[in-house]
């Protein structure tokens with residue numbers, strides 16, 4: 589299969605913008621949605637630990653409850669698919685064990701041979717000073733998945749709005765996350781832009797390459 593042309597990639601990176609107004613009548617087809625899910629699932633994460641869960645909120649009643657806690661931003665209710673990004677607040681040994689079991693099963697490795705790798709993860713993440721800020725670590729991983737989703741969607745001409753303009757604690761309440769160990773960090777609305785969303789005509793406001801890329 590031929591690789592995607594640079595021109596196509598560049599065009600789509602420019603095509604993407606933070607869509608502020610979605611066309612509520614346009615829905616993402618199931619096979620396209622499945623690829624977006626794969627962009628989340630196949631995302632890279634530190635040690636491959638995937639300390640995330642993505643909650644697809646399709647129930648209009650739940651979306652209406654979330655709306656006031658997201659600054660009233662209409663993509664919450666008008667987008668085709670609304671994904672809440674949650675992270676595992678405190679990485680723990682059971683999660684690491686689960687990952688080790690998955691590795692053994694997927695790669696056909698004897699679990700005993702993964703003991704050293706498991707200990708590296710436990711010592712580095714759970715038994716070092718890193719544990720004091722482990723929830724920040726999990727949040728960072730979750731944002732990698734978000735980036736992957738945004739770029740994949742752009743390649744598919746599916747619009748997105750990444751959203752930090754929300755109250756995570758109130759989202760947790762609405763979604764029943766309190767006490768589960770999973771916490772909201774952000775959301776992404778996905779779907780198709782409204783024809784009159786004026787933001788789609790905005791030029792990209794970006795620093796020049798020589799200011800953001802240092803070569804040594």
Ligand SMILES: Cc1cc2nc3c(=O)[nH]c(=O)nc-3n(C[C@H](O)[C@H](O)[C@H](O)COP(=O)(O)O)c2cc1C
Pocket residue numbers: 604605606607608661749750751752753754774792793
């Ligand atoms: C993590 C993240 C959170 C954001 N939160 C919001 C938001 O809550 N509401 C909004 O209108 N835009 C939000 N944005 C969009 C940014 O303002 C936008 O990406 C930036 O201005 C660059 O514009 P562009 O994406 O259209 O190129 C967010 C972007 C990111 C990456």
